[in-house]
Amino acid sequence: MTPASxxxxxxxxxxSCKGGVGTTFLTTQLGCLLALRWQLKVLVIDGVHPFGDAALMLSPSEPKATLGDLLHHPERFDEALLESALLWPQPRLGVLAATEHPLLDGTLPRDGWPAILEAARSRFDCVLVDGGRAMDARMMALLRVADCLLPVLQTTLPMVRDGRRLLSALIAQGIDPLRILPILNRVNALDEPHPKTLDRALGTHIVHHIPEDAALVRECITGGYVLWYQAPFHPISQSLIALARTLIPAPEPMGNPPRGLLQRWWKKQWRWNPQHL
Ligand SMILES: Nc1ncnc2c1ncn2[C@@H]1O[C@H](COP(=O)(O)OP(=O)(O)O)[C@@H](O)[C@H]1O
Ligand SMILES: [Mg+2]
Known part of the structure; x- marks a missing residue:
């Protein structure tokens, strides 16, 4: 399909409103899922500054240019420049890496965002941005043009309080609540408050819960695995599929994970794990 059509x-x-809640993990895994299972052309943009690591989770290669390079030179920006900056860990999955130098780049200008997002959405079916935890003018400029805002929350008390503050602040800024779809990550059914209690505390109904599995997620990150591909029946994969179905109003997925021994081994792994019984 040509860019024009x-x-x-x-x-x-x-x-998110705090670091370490799983924003990067979920962005990268969702990107892989949409590219592999939904067969969409997906771009993951690492918008975290400083110290973004989404590209590192997806590809061992060094990028030729980063988001910072594109934002700092809006006069030079065009679709060809965007294309030349991307890494391609999968044929349908492009990645725009985060700004490289934490100090030299200083505060990133926000005026370059609209051109980059326009170019990205004209070439890709889906653009996933890892926004990290910055709640500044640059982030608001991004959130205003996004189709869907996915704040990643956890169930700890400080997180619930900050989550409520974050949601109220976004609505006070004029963001349509229907565009906000909070995700609760690292849900461990054994020691969580009741979902209704959480909904009341957060002031909204949270539909998407991603279960906790520290060992598997660690293995996934260090090994650079696509979770859905390696463990399609794991509860985290299944929750990500349910989330993707809500986000992408497209026909049923076409791609399939590998079958046979590998799949059976993974099924057994999580069935035997008492946490998932
Ligand atoms: N569902 C989960 N279950 C267990 N551990 C998780 C889960 N999601 C994320 N983590 C862990 O949380 C840590 C922080 O994740 P990361 O995506 O880097 O957070 P952030 O981008 O919000 O700082 C990672 O080390 C990862 O292993
Ligand atoms: Mg991160």
Missing amino acids: HPRGRILVLF
Whole structure:
């Protein structure tokens, strides 16, 4: 499909009010899922500054240019420059790496965002941005144009309180609540408050819960695995599939994970894990 005839891709931004809640893990795994199972052309943009690591989780290669290079030189920006900056860990999955130098780049200008997002959505079916935890003017400029805002929350008390503050602040800024789809990550059914208690505390109904499995997620990150590909029946994969179905109003997925021994081994792994019984 030529860029001219490509329908506008959806822009989805994952972000959080604290670091370490799983924003990057979920952005990268969701990107892989949409590219492999949904067969969509997906771009993951690492918008975290400083110290973004989404590209590192997806590809061992060094990028030729980063988001910082594109934002700092809006006068030079065009679609060819965007294309030349991308890494391609999968044929349908492009990655725009985060700004490299934490100090030299200083505060990133926000005026370059609209051109980059326009170019990205005209070439990709879906643009996933890892927004990290910054709640500044640059982030708001991004959130205003996004089709769906995905704040990643956890169930700890400080996180619930900050999550409520974050959601109220976004609505006070004029963001349509229907565009906000909070995700609760690292849900461990054994020691969680009741979902209704959480909904009341957060002031909204949270539909998407991603279960906790520290060992598997660690293995996935260090090994650079696509979780859905390696463990399609794991509860985290299944929750990500349910989330993707909500986000992408497209026909049923076409791609399939490998079958046979590998799949059976993984099925056994999580069935034998008492946490998932
Ligand atoms: N569902 C999960 N279950 C267990 N561990 C998780 C889960 N999601 C994320 N983690 C862990 O949380 C840590 C932080 O994840 P990361 O995606 O880097 O967070 P952030 O981008 O919000 O700082 C990672 O080390 C990862 O292993
Ligand atoms: Mg991160």
